[in-house]
Amino acid sequence: MALLSRKERNLVLDPLTDDNPITVQVLGICSALAITAELKASVVMAVSVIAVLAVGNVVISLLRNVIPNKIRIIVQLVVIAALVILVDLILKAFAFELSKQLSVFIGLIITNCIIMGRFEAFALGNNPWHSFLDGIGNAGGYGLILIIVGFFRELLGFGTLFGYKVLGDPIEKTGLYALGYENNGFMVLSPMALIVIGIIIWVQRIKNKELIED
Amino acid sequence: MSKLTDKNSYTVIFAIIMVVVVGSLLAGVAQTLKGRISENERFEKQQNILYAMGINNNQGATDVAFIPATEVAEKFDTYIKKQVVIQGDQITEDPEAFLIDIKQEASKAKDDPNYQRRLPMFIGEKDGKTLYIVPMRGNGLWDAIWGFMAIDENLRVEGVFFDHAGETPGLGANIKERFFMDPFTGEELMSNGTFRGVTVAKGNNDPRNNRKDDHRVDAIAGSTITGDGVTAMIRRDVAMYIPHIKKLINEQQ
Amino acid sequence: MEHIELFFKSIFIDNMIFATFLGMCSYLAVSKRVATAVGLGAAVIFVLAVTVPLNWLLNEYILKDGALVWLGPEYASYDLSFLTFILFIATIATMVQLVEIVVEKFSPGLYNALGIFLPLIAVNCAILGGSLFMQAREIPTLGLALNYGISSGIGWFLAILAIAAIREKIRYSNVPAPLRGLGITFIITGLMAIGFMSFGGMLTGGDEGAEASEIGAPVMGVETEQLQNESNNTDKTISVLDNQTLTKE
Numbered sequence: 001m002a003l004l005s006r007k008e009r010n011l012v013l014d015p016l017t018d019d020n021p022i023t024v025q026v027l028g029i030c031s032a033l034a035i036t037a038e039l040k041a042s043v044v045m046a047v048s049v050i051a052v053l054a055v056g057n058v059v060i061s062l063l064r065n066v067i068p069n070k071i072r073i074i075v076q077l078v079v080i081a082a083l084v085i086l087v088d089l090i091l092k093a094f095a096f097e098l099s100k101q102l103s104v105f106i107g108l109i110i111t112n113c114i115i116m117g118r119f120e121a122f123a124l125g126n127n128p129w130h131s132f133l134d135g136i137g138n139a140g141g142y143g144l145i146l147i148i149v150g151f152f153r154e155l156l157g158f159g160t161l162f163g164y165k166v167l168g169d170p171i172e173k174t175g176l177y178a179l180g181y182e183n184n185g186f187m188v189l190s191p192m193a194l195i196v197i198g199i200i201i202w203v204q205r206i207k208n209k210e211l212i213e214d
Numbered sequence: 215m216s217k218l219t220d221k222n223s224y225t226v227i228f229a230i231i232m233v234v235v236v237g238s239l240l241a242g243v244a245q246t247l248k249g250r251i252s253e254n255e256r257f258e259k260q261q262n263i264l265y266a267m268g269i270n271n272n273q274g275a276t277d278v279a280f281i282p283a284t285e286v287a288e289k290f291d292t293y294i295k296k297q298v299v300i301q302g303d304q305i306t307e308d309p310e311a312f313l314i315d316i317k318q319e320a321s322k323a324k325d326d327p328n329y330q331r332r333l334p335m336f337i338g339e340k341d342g343k344t345l346y347i348v349p350m351r352g353n354g355l356w357d358a359i360w361g362f363m364a365i366d367e368n369l370r371v372e373g374v375f376f377d378h379a380g381e382t383p384g385l386g387a388n389i390k391e392r393f394f395m396d397p398f399t400g401e402e403l404m405s406n407g408t409f410r411g412v413t414v415a416k417g418n419n420d421p422r423n424n425r426k427d428d429h430r431v432d433a434i435a436g437s438t439i440t441g442d443g444v445t446a447m448i449r450r451d452v453a454m455y456i457p458h459i460k461k462l463i464n465e466q467q
Numbered sequence: 468m469e470h471i472e473l474f475f476k477s478i479f480i481d482n483m484i485f486a487t488f489l490g491m492c493s494y495l496a497v498s499k500r501v502a503t504a505v506g507l508g509a510a511v512i513f514v515l516a517v518t519v520p521l522n523w524l525l526n527e528y529i530l531k532d533g534a535l536v537w538l539g540p541e542y543a544s545y546d547l548s549f550l551t552f553i554l555f556i557a558t559i560a561t562m563v564q565l566v567e568i569v570v571e572k573f574s575p576g577l578y579n580a581l582g583i584f585l586p587l588i589a590v591n592c593a594i595l596g597g598s599l600f601m602q603a604r605e606i607p608t609l610g611l612a613l614n615y616g617i618s619s620g621i622g623w624f625l626a627i628l629a630i631a632a633i634r635e636k637i638r639y640s641n642v643p644a645p646l647r648g649l650g651i652t653f654i655i656t657g658l659m660a661i662g663f664m665s666f667g668g669m670l671t672g673g674d675e676g677a678e679a680s681e682i683g684a685p686v687m688g689v690e691t692e693q694l695q696n697e698s699n700n701t702d703k704t705i706s707v708l709d710n711q712t713l714t715k716e
Contacts, residue, residue, distance in 0.1 A: 023649070026492055026495050026496045026649065027492055028492070029488075029491035029492050029495060030488050030489055030490070030491045030492070030592050033488040033491065034382055034383075034488060035382065035383045035384060036384070037382065037383075037384035037385045037436060038383065038384030038385075040383075040384070041383030041384040041387075044383070045383070066228070067228070068220070068221075068224055068225040068228050068229075069220055070220070070225050070564070071225055071228070071229060071560075071564065073560050073563070073564065074229075074557060074560040074561060074564065075228075075232060077556045077557070077560050078232060078236055078553060078556070078557060081552045081553040081556050082236045082239070082240060082553060084552075085240060085549060085552060085553060086239070086240065086243060089240075089243050089244055089247055089251070089549065090243070090247070092247070092251045092254065093247040093250040093251050093254065094250070096254040096257075096258065096283075100258075103379070103380070104378075104379075104380050104381070104383055104387060105383070107380055107552070107599065110552055110556070110595075111592035111595050111596065112592075113492045113591075113592060117492075150384075154384070157435070157436070158435075163276070171422060185435050185436070188385065188435050188436030189436050189661075189664070190488055190660065191485075191656075191657040191658070191660035191661045191664070192657065193657075194653050194654065194656050194657030194660065195653065195654050195657040195658075197653050198646070198650050198651070198652075198653035198654035198657065199650075199654075201645075201646070201649055201650040201653060202643070202645050202646045202650045203645075204645075205644075205645030205646070205650065206645045209645075211645075212644050212645055212647065212648075213647050213648030213649065236553070240549070240550065240553070244549050315532070318532065318533070321605065324607070353603070353604060355487075356487075356600075356603065357603040358603065379603075380603075438667070
């Protein structure tokens, strides 16, 4: 990692673990709950947010000296919404199939508070290169939690991973199901995502005692 | 000492410039791409209609493959024999029927009780069978859901296609997956001469969907509201077409 | 009747927090104490009550396909719906900032109580969610839109009040140290959401329910009988499987 200085490396790596947006900063919870029933959706969302946050952070960072302080929230929201809508329109015209698959995520990305949160907390006060790294790191940490939750919810809820029946067929009673195993239908529902994240936080704080709240 | 960016005049000028730049950029892009986008959307509609008829490029057991956009217009003309518009008791042929916006028609009918809603329908032919393809539209959990249902001469479902604007990925969004759409095929719509539609049912006793006269298909676990939306959409929209389809079938015989 | 139904539906069945999980971030971050939770909750009710009707007007007269027809018949073909997100967000952010300025000017006391929560609201996805739901569900009148804004705000208020009260009490409980604070809050919210799912049954009361019971669920006994008859002459394994599912239920 000779490319990045120590500080720059920390910008990317910290949010993956000790400064994770979901489990520590409490940002971007809504989408982490809604779309983690399946691993595939979690991965798509993670990749989209990495792209949007990295680009958005750079744009806001470039504009940071011209944005009037009083209306900065409006400006930030307008910038991000305009970017996402532009990409959506272009995809609709030139890559229609892809846009069909991503259209569901557009609303979730614009309303994702991780994006606003990082604009406000980081991009407004730092240079574009650092903001870019911060975007990658934070969206990466967010995506990591999404993928962990998606993995457990799909495995325990549907008995599949990426749609492949890894535990056997529940209707034909093969594989694990032959032994009397049943899918836990509850895992499919959003409230269970909250509980899975709660357990992730528990595990994380057992490993890193500094994060424990009084 | 106040910074330039804190001044009121700067704020106002910045806001005005931002609105103008962003607004014209978006409007410009939307306007230039409008043609392509609406063309893509038209192809998509034709692909969906053909898919409901069972004309698709599906190969594996799980993929949903449409006729490619480059061929769809030609295939559409081959398989769809007639496009009709139903208004009141009138059934008229109209080659532009698939351009009718059923969302607009529904809201017009809601605003004005005297308005006679225009109902587009497509009459296709496959393997010597006449199929009646009807569009439907309803609400899921988050946003709109819609689809097409192909109905054969015995008022059985030949095939369906569903799509949605923003259902939960991994849950309600799966209404456009094969494992949800395929079981509709062959389901009876009528029971003793009255319309019952197809219910998306939880706790279905028939998970492999071997019984075709129970008016039920298996729901997707965790997406009750989307499933209920599909049921309601079929019950409301398809029901409007049934008397007209019956009439057309009688005329043919 | 329409109003009462929408009111209770938005508070309990479609509760912003427990059914659609919107506004979760500020819900988790600002629920440590009841007093602050009440402040934020009140601000959310107020902002939703203002922005939902406002966005309803925008949607009805500017954004909808053909909405510009009031300018003259030649404008009927314009469809500006691609501007939905940006216009809704701009309205919300403007309203929040406007309210902040006005309150600061005329009521410093209220500003101190509410002030710090107002900027938080602009990024609260419950607010944008409220406007987008209003659009997607095609709420027909301005009155109903106002009702929807207020009642979904009240639903959010109740949710944050409940969790704040629980969090104040749970401080005296012996929660495992790593789970204290955020962890246990996530898990409690999950359990509360499961509880709120039971309100979903309220929807199927009334007309819809009558129709559903008539058409939907067949009487169990009849279904079993049919299955047994079938099992005599058709594929045995399937009906055995079906009966298994039946007994499990």
